[in-house]
Amino acid sequence: xxxxxxxxxxxxxxxxxxxxxxxxxxxxxxxxxxxxxxxxxxxxxxxxxxxxxxxxxxxxxxxxxxxxxxxxxxxxxxxxxxxxxxxxxxxxxxxxxxxxxxxxxxxxxxxxxxxxxxxxxxxxxxxxxxxxxxxxxxxxxxxxxxxxxxxxxxxxxxxxxxxxxxxxxxxxxxxxxxxxxxxxxxxxxxxxxxxxxxxxxxxxxxxxxxxxxxxxxxxxxxxxxxxxxxxxxxxxxxxxxxxxxxxxxx
Numbered sequence: 015x016x017x018x019x020x021x022x023x024x025x026x027x028x029x030x031x032x033x034x035x036x037x038x039x040x041x042x043x044x045x046x047x048x049x050x051x052x053x054x055x056x057x058x059x060x061x062x063x064x065x066x067x068x069x070x071x072x073x074x075x076x077x078x079x080x081x082x083x084x085x086x087x088x089x090x091x092x093x094x095x096x097x098x099x100x101x102x103x104x105x106x107x108x109x110x111x112x113x114x115x116x117x118x119x120x121x122x123x124x125x126x127x128x129x130x131x132x133x134x135x136x137x138x139x140x141x142x143x144x145x146x147x148x149x150x151x152x153x154x155x156x157x158x159x160x161x162x163x164x165x166x167x168x169x170x171x172x173x174x175x176x177x178x179x180x181x182x183x184x185x186x187x188x189x190x191x192x193x194x195x196x197x198x199x200x201x202x203x204x205x206x207x208x209x210x211x212x213x214x215x216x217x218x219x220x221x222x223x224x225x226x227x228x229x230x231x232x233x234x235x236x237x238x239x240x241x242x243x244x245x246x247x248x249x250x251x252x253x254x255x256x257x258x259x260x261x262x263x264x
Contacts, residue, residue, distance in 0.1 A: 022160050031160050048212050050087055055207055057256075061154075062089075064256050067249070068151060068182045069093045071260055077101040078148035081172065083137055084108055084155020088117035088126075094149075095126050105142075107135040108155075137165035142172045149173075153182040157228040166241035173263040179243060181234065184225040185250070185257035192253045200225065231257045 022031045054061070068090065074080055076099040082091045085106035094104045106121075108114045111134055118132050135141055137152065137159050150169045159165045169179050187193040200222035208218030229237060231248050234257075238246045243261030250257050 051211065055204060055211075060252055064182060064251050064258070065089055065093075065153065067251065068153065068180055068258055069097075071249075071258060072149050072151065072178070072180055074098060074149050079103045079105075079146060081105050081107060081140075081142070081147045081150045081169075083135075083140075083150060083152040083169070084158070085117055086113050086153070086155075088121045090151055090153055091117065091130055092121060092124060092126055095121075095130050098129060100129060102129055104130045105133055105147075106130060107133045107140075109134065109136050138168055139164075140168045140172050144171055145174045146172050147174065148177050149180070150177070151180045151182070154184065156181055156183050156234075157224045162229070163237060163241060166238060166243075170242045170263055175263055178260060178262045179238070181238070181259040183228060183234075183257065183259075185228065185234075185254055186230040188250055188254035192255070196255060197226075231259075234259055 020031060021028050057064070072080075072094075074094055074097045076097070078098050079102065080094045080098060082088070082094060082104060085091050085108050088106055091104050091106040098104060106114070106117050108117065114132055114134055121127075121130060133141065137155070138161050150173055152169070156162060156165065166179075173179065187196055201219070204222055205215040205219045209215035212218075228234075231250065231254070235246050235248055238259060238261045242263065244264050246259065246261040248257045248259040
């Protein structure tokens, strides 16, 4: 039997840590072209409200530097680009080149150029200097990271003192009835919709499973504190289906 330090979860399956990276990449290569639609399906379209709340909690101002990690198709980057203005910088980073290409294409079609850079990067080993960003966000991405503690430490390192991390992620519903209903939707209905739209039920099944394997609100708060963040708190959104965690580097 393999040592638990050599294995991790891929949805409900146990796999070698070295394998997970490629397996997650395959999922997002498969769904990249339908990613925005996928978010609508997984959240009933409410992801726009959750992201708007994240922007409001970021306190990003003109001239600041922002890292939009696991930035996908650039929803947060588009908003941050306007907030930081010409003197600021937004880096849209994603480990998956298919997602990065989708984000770049979408933002350029929207006329968002000049203060946005695109970087293919692994959250566990961010290729940026220490104390560089005023704000780091990771939206619906942390659950796909193999070593979450290592990624959180990497995010802490690249933040300036006074900077903040915001983690927006599917979490654990705090209402029992809501939990049962969301489970039924995630495991029975969502894969069938995925099969109809993308011909890929397995990827949608993994995404549902990955949500269930993600740490709950209090556990993630503790992980952020262990990684060095102070004043960590979280907001349950839509009954805890999603939570926004925020922590500061002092």
